[in-house]
Amino acid sequence: MATDVMEANYGNIDDDVDVVVGLDIGTTKVVAVVGCRDRASGKIKILGYGKTESTGVVRGSVINIQKTANAVARAVEEASRTSNVDIREVYVGIAGQHIRSFTKKNSFVRVNNEDVITREEIEALKKEASMAKVQAGEVIIHVIPQTFTVDGETGIREDEFEGMTGSNIEVVYNIITADASAMRNIKRSVEMAGLELRGFILEPLVSAEAVLDATDKEAGVVLIDIGGGTTDLAVFMNGILCHTSVIPLAGNLITSDIKIGCNILPKQAEALKVKFGSALPSEASDEQIVSIPSLNGKTVREISLKQLAQIIRARLDEIFSHVTYEINNCDCDLDSFIGGIVLTGGGAKMKHIDKVCEYITHLDTRLASPRGHISPDSPEELNDPIFATSIGLVIYGVRCEEEKNIIHVPLAAATGMPVEPRPVSAEEEASDALRQEEPGPEAGMPEAPAREEKKTARKKGPGFQSMGRFRDWVVKIFDDDIR
Secondary structure: OOEOOOOOOOOOOOOOOOOEEEEEEOOOEEEEEEEEEOOOOOOEEEEEEEEEEOOOEEOOEEOOHHHHHHHHHHHHHHHHHHHOEEEOEEEEEEOOOOOEEEEEEEEEEOOOOOOOOOHHHHHHHHHHHOOOOOOOOEEEEEEEEEEEEEOOEEEEOHHHHOOOOOOEEEEEEEEEEEEHHHHHHHHHHHHHOOOEEEEEEEHHHHHHHHHOOHHHHHHOEEEEEEOOOOEEEEEEEOOEEEEEEEEOOOHHHHHHHHHHHHOOOHHHHHHHHHHHOEOOHHHOOOOOEEEEEOOOOOOEEEEEHHHHHHHHHHHHHHHHHHHHHHHHOOOOOHHHOOOEEEEEOHHHHOEOHHHHHHHHHOOOEEEOOHHHHEOOOOOHHHOOHHHHHHHHHHHHHHHHHHHOOOOOOOOOOOOOOEOOOOOOOHHHHHHHHHHHHOOOOOOOOOOOOOOOOOEEEOOOOOHHHOOHHHOOOOEOOOOOOOO
């Protein structure tokens, strides 16, 4: 049964507001968050959420589809109840050690070099880059332009490139791939829970949406999201994601180390870590003792907080050593990083973890939560780093819906076949026409006599089958024989 679910009632929502559901399928938890744009503040208003224990996921990858589907269904059911939204479609984050990032350079000569470069031309360039060759079993999930060169003028950003003229063009892209099998398992789990997958989005990317602002990204910042199964890293410079990686070391390994080092049960080790854990042994004392009951209830195991901190510190040293390696191997000038490191995720709540990170990476470090990006009337308990990914998914999804296009590859494909728009039934056409004539929640549907009808987390009008200008090139991952 899902826990930590808010009880507040947030009332009615305007009919023309896009309601989006973000689904974070993590190693230790599954979180579903329902939100929309708050017109008064311009931030994201959280309407409801559900959180439950994750089963069937190891290091960010779905291993048991049925168990994962059950956990998803529980989280979504609670999110639907607390938000009064009929959830049908979800944006899902993807992570895991199968994620890979690399750069690709494309060069070409424009025929009409006197014409102004348009947005359509930029998207055509992204389309071409999305067809890049990748390793067997991999699928491109994001194509992110880094810099443009026009007639020898280098260092041009995407927002500057649009509107320029020129003939010799060179573009450097950051291309991010994921394992097709891992994506397939997530999709099957979501569908078994009775939902449609609106799109995959890289988790470090959406975590950054929740805890960083434009100034952070412009100044240069490293986001580290420490979860249960993986540590996700994203490096931003000049407002652009220039490097990302997933490290298969995180909070669960710390728990496992405590279990082995103290010879206690996994649940006892997790409770010990959360309640008494510290990243600095020098701040703990041998005289502070925690008593852990044994299985027979007769004997008691005593563990000093200093011993506990030493176990935790050893694993954190390893994690941040990997982080340092990734930072040093990205193509960014670290000397110009003003933003330093931002920690988020459940694992970042460890006491004194920021000091350990600073010591190993030699970069200023701070802990961040998603509070600054959600409206003031959102539930206070969401001001917690563990909700960074799920809230980031809502922020990212709302922007996609508002812009009427998909700025990620929703169901990127192993088959290479183009995505066909879903046919619209006569009933849907009639319902859409009725909405235009008589706007209102769930127009054309009978109202329940006892309570208010739930809203539907789905686009109005043509909706899911309409992918904007990207529809022609987005590729399909799951063909009928896989189903």
